[in-house]
Amino acid sequence: MRRRILLLVVGMTTLVVLAFAVPLAVLTHNVIGEQADKSIAEQARGIAASLRTARPSRSQLAAYVTRQIRDTGHPVSVRLPDGEFVGSTPADGGGNPAGGGAPSDAPRPPEGNGPRPIGANDNPPQVTSAAGGTVAFAIAPTPAGFNQVRVYLADSKRYDGIGSWYLLIVGVSVGLLVLGAGAGELSTRRITRPLVRTAHTAQQLALGDTSARAPTDGPREVAEVGTALNRLADRIDELIAEERETVADLSHRLRTPLTTLRLEAEALRDPAEAERIGTRVSDLERMLSAVIRAARRPEREGRIPTSDASAVVRERVEFWSALTDEQGRHSDITVPDGPLRVRASAEDLAAALDALLENVVAHTAEGTAFTVTLERTDEGARLVVADVGTGIPHAAEVRGRSDRGSTGLGLDIARRCAEGAGGSMAIGSGPSGGAVITLLLHSP
Amino acid sequence: MVQVLLVEDDAAIRMTLTRALRDQGHSVNAIGAGLPALSAAVEGKPDVVLLDLGLPDIDGADILSMLRSVSDIPVIVATARDDEAEMVRVLDLGADDYVIKPFTASQLNARIRAVLRRMGRTDEDPVITVGGLVIDTRSYEVSVDDRPVELARKEFELLLALARRAGEVVSKRDLLSEVWQLAWGGSDRTVDVHLSWLRRKLGESAAEPRYLHSVRGVGVRLVAPNPST
Numbered sequence: 167m168r169r170r171i172l173l174l175v176v177g178m179t180t181l182v183v184l185a186f187a188v189p190l191a192v193l194t195h196n197v198i199g200e201q202a203d204k205s206i207a208e209q210a211r212g213i214a215a216s217l218r219t220a221r222p223s224r225s226q227l228a229a230y231v232t233r234q235i236r237d238t239g240h241p242v243s244v245r246l247p248d249g250e251f252v253g254s255t256p257a258d259g260g261g262n263p264a265g266g267g268a269p270s271d272a273p274r275p276p277e278g279n280g281p282r283p284i285g286a287n288d289n290p291p292q293v294t295s296a297a298g299g300t301v302a303f304a305i306a307p308t309p310a311g312f313n314q315v316r317v318y319l320a321d322s323k324r325y326d327g328i329g330s331w332y333l334l335i336v337g338v339s340v341g342l343l344v345l346g347a348g349a350g351e352l353s354t355r356r357i358t359r360p361l362v363r364t365a366h367t368a369q370q371l372a373l374g375d376t377s378a379r380a381p382t383d384g385p386r387e388v389a390e391v392g393t394a395l396n397r398l399a400d401r402i403d404e405l406i407a408e409e410r411e412t413v414a415d416l417s418h419r420l421r422t423p424l425t426t427l428r429l430e431a432e433a434l435r436d437p438a439e440a441e442r443i444g445t446r447v448s449d450l451e452r453m454l455s456a457v458i459r460a461a462r463r464p465e466r467e468g469r470i471p472t473s474d475a476s477a478v479v480r481e482r483v484e485f486w487s488a489l490t491d492e493q494g495r496h497s498d499i500t501v502p503d504g505p506l507r508v509r510a511s512a513e514d515l516a517a518a519l520d521a522l523l524e525n526v527v528a529h530t531a532e533g534t535a536f537t538v539t540l541e542r543t544d545e546g547a548r549l550v551v552a553d554v555g556t557g558i559p560h561a562a563e564v565r566g567r568s569d570r571g572s573t574g575l576g577l578d579i580a581r582r583c584a585e586g587a588g589g590s591m592a593i594g595s596g597p598s599g600g601a602v603i604t605l606l607l608h609s610p
Numbered sequence: 611m612v613q614v615l616l617v618e619d620d621a622a623i624r625m626t627l628t629r630a631l632r633d634q635g636h637s638v639n640a641i642g643a644g645l646p647a648l649s650a651a652v653e654g655k656p657d658v659v660l661l662d663l664g665l666p667d668i669d670g671a672d673i674l675s676m677l678r679s680v681s682d683i684p685v686i687v688a689t690a691r692d693d694e695a696e697m698v699r700v701l702d703l704g705a706d707d708y709v710i711k712p713f714t715a716s717q718l719n720a721r722i723r724a725v726l727r728r729m730g731r732t733d734e735d736p737v738i739t740v741g742g743l744v745i746d747t748r749s750y751e752v753s754v755d756d757r758p759v760e761l762a763r764k765e766f767e768l769l770l771a772l773a774r775r776a777g778e779v780v781s782k783r784d785l786l787s788e789v790w791q792l793a794w795g796g797s798d799r800t801v802d803v804h805l806s807w808l809r810r811k812l813g814e815s816a817a818e819p820r821y822l823h824s825v826r827g828v829g830v831r832l833v834a835p836n837p838s839t
Contacts, residue, residue: 421690422620422664425712429626432714433633451712455692462693488806489799492816524799 167361168354175350176343183339194331202324203293203300206240206317210291210302213242213315217306228252241318247311254318291315300324360384364392371395376403377470407464414461417454424451463511471511472610475547476501478512479540482519489527496535506540508547508607510587515607518583521576522551522603530555530600546589546609552602557595580605612722615656616640617647617673618688619665627660630715636722644668651677658722659685661705671703678704684725688713720788740776741834743812743821745769754821759811764789768804772822772832781829805830 213234216222222230227244231253234242241254291304299320306313363381370378376399380392428447434440463471479501490497508515519538526536536553580603581591589606596602614636618624621642628640639654641647644665651659659677663670674685687705689696700708706725709718727736727747738745742755750766752759761769767789772780782801790800805822814820820835 418690421711422623425688426620426622426626428712428714429623429630432716433626433630447712458692486803488810489803492806492809524797527799527802528797 168358171354171357172347172350175354176347179343179346179350183342187335187339191332191335194335195325195328198325198328198331202319202326203302205238206300206302206319207291207293207304209234209238209240209242210304210315210317213244213317214291214304214306214313217244217313217315218308221308224252238317239323243316243318245314245316247308247313298322357385357388360388360392364388364395367392367395367399371399371402376406410461410464414458417458417461420454421451424454470509470610471514472507472509473512473515474505475508475510475515475540475549475607476504476506478515479519479538479549482516482523483538486520486523486527490523490536493527493532495533498535498537498539500537500539500541502540502542506542506547507610508587509610510583510607514583514586518580518605519549519551521579522605525576525601525603526551526553526555534600543606545606546587547607549605549607550602552596552600554596554598554600557599558593558601577603583607612636612658612726613654613656614638614722615647615651615654615659617644617659617665617670618642618662620662623662627715627718631718634715634719636719642666644670644673648673648676651683652680656683658725659683660688660718660722661685662688663700664690671699674703674705684729686718686721686725714787716787738770738773738776740773740821740832743773743832743834745773754812761811762807764804765808765811768801769808769832772830776832776834779825779829779831784829801830 213231216230217227224246231242231244234240235254243251243253245251291302293300293302295301296318299318299322302317302319304315306315360381360383367378367380379399380395382389382392382396384392424447428444428451431440431443431447434443479499483497483499483501487497510518523536523538526534530536530553534553534555536551539548539550539552541548541550577591577593584591584605584607588608591606592604594602594604612635614631616624616627616631616638618627618640619642624640624642628638631638639650639656641650644667647659647661647665650656661670661674665673670687674687677683677685684706685704687700687703687708688711689700689708690711692710697708706728707721709721724747730736730748736746736748738747744753745766746752747770752761752766752769768785771785771788782798785801786798805824806816809815809819809822812821814822816824821832823831823833825831
């Protein structure tokens with residue numbers, strides 16, 4: 167869109183500039199031509215006047231004409247009454263301009279009361295075109311007869327100096343074009359910048375970041391689009407919140423029949439049967455709690471849960487230390503100084519680390535050493551829990567879903583936490599064959 | 611025998627819970643609506659009221675405040691919501707305790723006992739003594755050989771559960787059920803970590819136990835230490 171607006175602005179400016187520049191150039195061309203004509207006419211008149219009044223001798227006249235030619239650069243010739251020429255050879259052959267031809271056709275001197283010849287006395291000199299140029303023709307009457315003065319202007323010299331005028335016109339036109347394009351660029355930028363940001367907001371919304379909001383400044387129409395998009399985002403937020411609340415409510419209602427089920431299970435006479443059914447009820451209850459927790463998550467933690475991984479790791483390691491110390495396990499804990507924000511709630515991260523530490527305690531012999539390492543990475547953080555036990559069976563490693571056969575929840579909890587934080591979980595083995603679980607967590 | 615007034619609109623729960631509480635040796639009066647329950651509470655003077663908040667005729671919260679204006683009978687609220695806001699709301703309404711659905715009869719029984727104990731309406735001695743270990747169930751204070759011990763809530767409940775059955779081996783399953791309200795499922799390691807903390811705070815270790823003895827594969831037993839050791 168920006169390119170189109172810019173093209174339109176440049177196109178319109180070009181049209182307007184052309185509409186002024188072309189007639190201006192033609193006008194300049196004409197004015198300069200006329201001025202050149204006028205200047206040779208003036209020169210012819212001046213020479214004629216001096217011939218008439220000063221009556222120079224032949225040699226004086228020759229010097230005068232030579233000076234004139236030198237000063238103005240225009241060929242000047244004077245035909246004396248006796249038919250001889252002084253100065254340049256006239257380009258038109260020195261004929262009468264009226265006849266436009268041979269010297270014999272020169273105008274006759276005035277006789278009687280007939281009309282005075284053209285160019286006589288104060289009459290303006292006649293300017294006519296001649297071969298390859300223009301000739302100003304004036305007549306200077308003297309007692310000896312008529313002197314015919316011709317000043318010749320070659321076409322090639324007629325428009326001397328017009329180049330710089332053209333250059334000026336083209337320069338100003340180009341300047342105006344550049345100015346127009348610059349102004350166009352500025353205003354399109356002003357229009358498109360908020361539009362680009364609004365489009366970016368729409369993309370963020372599409373990607374699921376419902377906290378994104380469009381700018382509402384800029385041109386009015388664009389601001390209106392932004393406001394409308396923001397209203398839409400608010401509405402999406404409300405709808406999601408309502409849906410989540412409905413899910414949570416429905417799940418809560420399920421807890422009542424679940425209570426009956428649990429009480430019935432507890433009342434079974436066969437303890438083995440009671441335990442079997444009770445365990446199933448507990449599984450169901452855990453899932454239901456997970457559904458409610460997931461539905462209520464944004465309400466509890468905001469749209470993007472965050473926590474300080476350093477603090478969580480320190481706290482959980484401290485919690486488990488009572489048991490691990492008691493079991494004579496040597497532990498190596500590395501946690502960076504200062505907070506390390508990650509995109510997971512403290513509760514989820516603690517549950518993930520608890521699951522990993524519980525795996526270590528449950529599946530390695532007492533006294534087995536372990537390490538917990540939290541490191542800062544470009545994306546966020548890397549949490550590694552490693553032990554020097556016997557490792558995780560290959561099948562479980564491939565599936566990545568087992569926690570070596572206990573409740574079946576441990577590694578899954580850790581994996582969900584890592585994936586929820588935009589990262590991943592990797593299961594591997596260390597140099598001694600012990601399990602190495604790596605959680606990659608992204609920063610908020 | 612404890613007189614329990616059970617106010618619950620769900621017939622299935624009412625029936626099974628009545629049976630379960632009777633099995634635990636209580637006398638149960640079960641009512642399915644709010645207003646009859648209110649008069650039963652005022653006239654019948656039960657020892658404890660178990661109140662479900664979702665009632666067909668009147669909101670359980672209103673029953674609770676009406677009851678509170680005329681009586682100080684201990685009330686335990688049964689709620690389906692487990693968020694903190696709901697718990698605070700329930701306690702602010704004047705409830706003495708709450709249980710979160712789904713609960714078991716034994717959990718409920720433990721709550722009933724705890725509430726009655728706090729109210730001083732039980733024959734149980736509020737102070738449990740095992741050797742040099744003294745647990746005051748009213749003030750939540752614990753001391754070993756006259757030295758006070760600071761315990762977290764779960765640690766206290768774990769110690770209390772063991773002390774009440776001193777000398778007996780208590781399974782980790784029972785402890786999960788009673789202390790963590792996890793009747794089935796839950797991890798033995800949860801119990802283990804808290805036991806380790808208890809040992810550390812009581813000034814002993816698994817290798818050299820005094821009060822807390824692990825019985826491998828069975829559970830834990832709290833006993834008074836042998837004076838000779």
